[in-house]
Amino acid sequence: MKSLIKLAALLLALSFAAASWAAADIEINTPGVVALTQSMQARYAQLASHYASGAVGLTADGFIAVHDASAVPLAERQAVNALVAAENHDRKALYSEIARANGHPEWADDIRNTFAQRWILRAQAGWWIQGPKGWVKK
Amino acid sequence: MNKNVITLALASFSLAACVTINIYFPAAATEKAADKIIDEVWQTPKPEQPANSETRPADNNTQKETK
Numbered sequence: 001m002k003s004l005i006k007l008a009a010l011l012l013a014l015s016f017a018a019a020s021w022a023a024a025d026i027e028i029n030t031p032g033v034v035a036l037t038q039s040m041q042a043r044y045a046q047l048a049s050h051y052a053s054g055a056v057g058l059t060a061d062g063f064i065a066v067h068d069a070s071a072v073p074l075a076e077r078q079a080v081n082a083l084v085a086a087e088n089h090d091r092k093a094l095y096s097e098i099a100r101a102n103g104h105p106e107w108a109d110d111i112r113n114t115f116a117q118r119w120i121l122r123a124q125a126g127w128w129i130q131g132p133k134g135w136v137k138k
Numbered sequence: 139m140n141k142n143v144i145t146l147a148l149a150s151f152s153l154a155a156c157v158t159i160n161i162y163f164p165a166a167a168t169e170k171a172a173d174k175i176i177d178e179v180w181q182t183p184k185p186e187q188p189a190n191s192e193t194r195p196a197d198n199n200t201q202k203e204t205k
Contacts, residue, residue: 026168098171114169119176
C-alpha cells in the first residue's frame with residue numbers, strides 16, 4: 001500500500017516536472033530577431049510575386065532559391081538573384097540569432113530544420129517547394 | 139527498507155532525467171516561435187497590417203492548427 005502511495009506521489013512529481021518542461025519557451029522578442037523579421041517582411045512584398053510565379057521556391061533546408069529563372073524577364077533576373085541572396089542572408093542570421101538569444105548557439109541547425117518544415121507547411125498553394133525528390137508545386 | 143531505496147533511486151533518476159531533458163532542443167516551442175515569425179513575415183492571416191500587438195496577442199499561440 002505504502003509503495004503505491006509513493007508511486008502515486010512520484011507520478012505526480014513527474015507530471016509537474018513534465019509540465020514545467022513543456023512550458024519551456026523560445027525567446028524571439030530580441031531586437032535582433034525583431035529587426036530580421038521586419039526586414040524579411042519588407043522583402044516579402046517584392047518576393048511574393050516570384051513565389052507565385054514559381055521563379056523562386058522554398059528549399060528543404062530553410063532557405064529559398066531560384067527555381068525557374070525563365071518566369072522572370074531577363075532584365076529582372078539579377079534583381080531576383082539579389083533578393084534571394086538577401087533573404088537567405090537574413091534567414092541564416094535569424095536562425096543563429098534565435099539560437100544565440102536562447103543561450104544555445106549550437107541549436108541553430110535544429111532551429112533551421114524546424115523553420116524549414118514550417119515555411120513549407122505554411123506556404124501558399126501554387127508555390128514551389130523542394131522536397132526529397134526535387135521541386136514540387138504545392 | 140529496500141523499497142524505500144528503490145523509490146528514492148527512481149525519484150532521483152526521474153529528477154535527473156527532467157534536468158537532462160531541459161537541455162535538449164525544445165522542438166515544440168520552436169515550432170510555435172517559427173509560426174509566429176512566419177506569420178509576421180508572410181502576413182499570413184490578413185493581407186494588410188495584422189498589427190499583431192493589438193488584435194491578436196493571445197491567439198497567436200493557440201490558432202496554429204486551424205490554418
